[in-house]
Amino acid sequence: MAGDAQAVASSRHACPLCGGGAVRALASVGGQDYLRCEICAVSYLDPAQRLALAAERAFYDTHRNATDDPGYRRFLARLADPLMARLPAGSEGLDYGCGPAPALAALLEEGGHRVACYDPYYRPQAELLERRYDFVTCTEVAEHFHDPATEFARLAGLLRPGGWLAVMTCFQTDDARFANWHYRRDPTHVVFYREASFAWLAAHLGFTLDVPAKDVALLRRPM
Numbered sequence: 001m002a003g004d005a006q007a008v009a010s011s012r013h014a015c016p017l018c019g020g021g022a023v024r025a026l027a028s029v030g031g032q033d034y035l036r037c038e039i040c041a042v043s044y045l046d047p048a049q050r051l052a053l054a055a056e057r058a059f060y061d062t063h064r065n066a067t068d069d070p071g072y073r074r075f076l077a078r079l080a081d082p083l084m085a086r087l088p089a090g091s092e093g094l095d096y097g098c099g100p101a102p103a104l105a106a107l108l109e110e111g112g113h114r115v116a117c118y119d120p121y122y123r124p125q126a127e128l129l130e131r132r133y134d135f136v137t138c139t140e141v142a143e144h145f146h147d148p149a150t151e152f153a154r155l156a157g158l159l160r161p162g163g164w165l166a167v168m169t170c171f172q173t174d175d176a177r178f179a180n181w182h183y184r185r186d187p188t189h190v191v192f193y194r195e196a197s198f199a200w201l202a203a204h205l206g207f208t209l210d211v212p213a214k215d216v217a218l219l220r221r222p223m
Helices: 002-012 053-060 070-084 103-110 126-130 148-157 175-180 195-205
Strands: 023-029 032-037 043-045 092-096 114-118 133-139 159-168 208-213 216-220
Touching: 023 175, 070 103, 070 133, 070 159, 070 208, 070 216, 092 103, 103 114, 103 133, 114 126, 148 159, 148 195, 195 208, 195 216
Parallel strands: 092 114, 092 133, 133 159
Antiparallel strands: 023 032, 032 043, 159 216, 208 216
């Protein structure tokens, strides 16, 4: 039966990150079916079971992250600090998926950098996606991507030569704990990455990869 389920999974789905068909059933939890790609190691919710966009937006509106909240700023510093250690002074960046309270942009601006803020729901300024930047940040956003292949290609294309794509998302590590994992229980989280997923992505894009802290991936476009 397990072999049959894996065959069905492979025939119904292509991986949303790498596009490969080496996909197997990972887990079924509370009526939700998750799959794993054997090529790039992402796990993801069956696309037919995602929330409708209106319900997804309603859930986002329940978040209460304040720009000046000390705990939230410490959390974001896990990405901001190693990124700023690698940036030239006065770099220009984009905070992609900044949400209603762009605390990360504030941290980076305090560090002497210029940051534009884009969010498809809260700051949908499409003209910002027509420019090029020294860095693009994507914090607690990639797990929401319905089409990560397209999204990461877009983000990579926003970078100038030598630019950094800085991603923070909770890496999935332990399959035995997947069912009860707090990150999986968020109904808007539909794709989960391992460090190996970002290694695959970096190789695919021709970027280099650095993982300076837990759940942080820094991908650099070549000069």
